[in-house]
Amino acid sequence: MVARFRNLYGASPLHLMAVIASFLIATYAFTRIFAAPGPISTMTFFIFAIFAHDAIAFPLYSGLNWIANRSIGDRASYWMAERRVQPVNYLRIPAVISAFLFLLYFPLILGLSASRYEKSTGLSSDVFMGRWLGICAALFTISAIAYAIQVRRASGKARAEDEALLGDS
């Protein structure tokens, strides 16, 4: 009997029971959303949220990543790669952190709610763009310094290796 169910459904009866329980709770919640103000707006945002990462964010950031890898990524051979410091992560890491901070604070950074924010809190929202840019600048500067140190260290090591090789021959 269970085998037949499995064949028809594609999983165990327990799976179906869990799915039904989960969907019942969701259905209840959606009926409540439809009793609350602005259900169409809620559903529009909900559907947008389903696709927001996969259809918008993912193509955007993976495209940028592709460009970064294409332009300054590693195209040297394995042997060379071990000796060369890869610049791409010194660009990607501060870029990813800056991008997340933007994603988390974009309404304030872009002043999207500036008039409401200023009226409600009595504070100015002008500061946030400058602060975010300052954080980005600091992250990229730290990254650039770290890169410079790594390059110096690697070139010193490479020179020592070259000299050792020349000395052997």
Add this chain to the structure above:
Amino acid sequence: MKRPSLPRIRIPRPNIPKPKFPEEPPPGPTRPTFWKSPLRGPWLSSIIGSALLPLIIICAVTGFLSHAAYNPTLGDNSFFPAGGISVNIYFFSWPTVPTFLYAVTQGLHVISGVIAIPLLFAKLWSVMPKLFEWPPLKSISHLLERISLALLVGGALFLFFTGLLNTQLYYPWKFSFVPSHYYAAFVFLAALALHVSLKIPTIRKAYRERGVVKPLRDNIEHTTPEPYVEGSTTPLKPARPTISRRALLGTVGAASLGAGLMMAGQVIGGPLRKISLLGPHGIQQSDGPNGFQINKTAESVGIEAAETGDGWRLRLAGGKEVKLSRDDLLAMPQHTYDLPIACVEGWSTTQSWTGVRLKDLAVAAGATGASEVLVESLQAAGSFNKATLSSGQIDDDKSLLALKVNDVDLSLDHGFPARVIVPAAPGVHCTKWVSSMKFSVA
């Protein structure tokens, strides 16, 4: 023991048509060779999921507590449409001790939510190939699971971003934030519970085969792809790694931590508020006694200075009706306590408040031992121009109708001539510009 053999009953097999897809996936992301990242695989998704789950649990529990803090069963405190079973699950009255309770629960709610967002994006990136798996539908169970995943992803991003935008006072929508955020949580948590229970075998297998944290020890030279398994997220033809798994997780973790610390700064306050560079309430208005943060200024809710002048009277109702001027209130016994004011948006600040005890006002209104009080503001409209407080909140010695803060008169923006301050209550229940208090005795 031998089971008695039952006569076999032949049930005719129902003829359910199975969706037919070509064996070979079309070119593009449905091909397993399309996905190159050598970092993707069950282990990576498991470790990110394991980091996310406790954050989501904290966020969910504190979220439901936040609703309980409104004492939704009293008066018009509930923001929910009539009907439903929602209010009945809040069987307890929100306590007044410890005084920092709501500052902590709501701070945790906002901080854990913010920290979860970068991890959620990493999680979604790690399972991208699953979106394009081929064939797109294998069975009824597979179809239902995919529908549930749509609810999971949609619910997660809806919840995190509506919450996030609410803390920054940005409302690009037409729905009411509280009920939509609250009920979307049901959709999300139901889908999450299903997802976690279905994925436990995958997670256990990944940890058993690769260790829980062992892959984090590998630097880029030692970063190797997880072995290819058909139908999983591991790549068939992996590219050479350009970053180690620990560097990827470290980067996402740094973004989470940085954003979380900025939110934490405006919860903990004091010198830590300075690290709250992008926090909506990281800025102090001035250094003066009334310089601390404001949720809604008098101007923003249409309070005019004239309404709060000498003509202002506090109307008390209960056993009898009494009208008190500010001088009358100042002539009553005054008490001073250090209490936090904690906002639903996650920020808080502790100040020294001076005023009359709510229970003394109950006595003055002839309603000794009142079971609840409806506090109304001069504010004509708006969501929080009134609030109903519970008997526990009236009875607490530290529950005040504050007239002063930090030894000076309240400023107009902080609720002059008088505001409520109740320990551990949400800031929006600490009504400002109080005009009347109606006590009821059960």
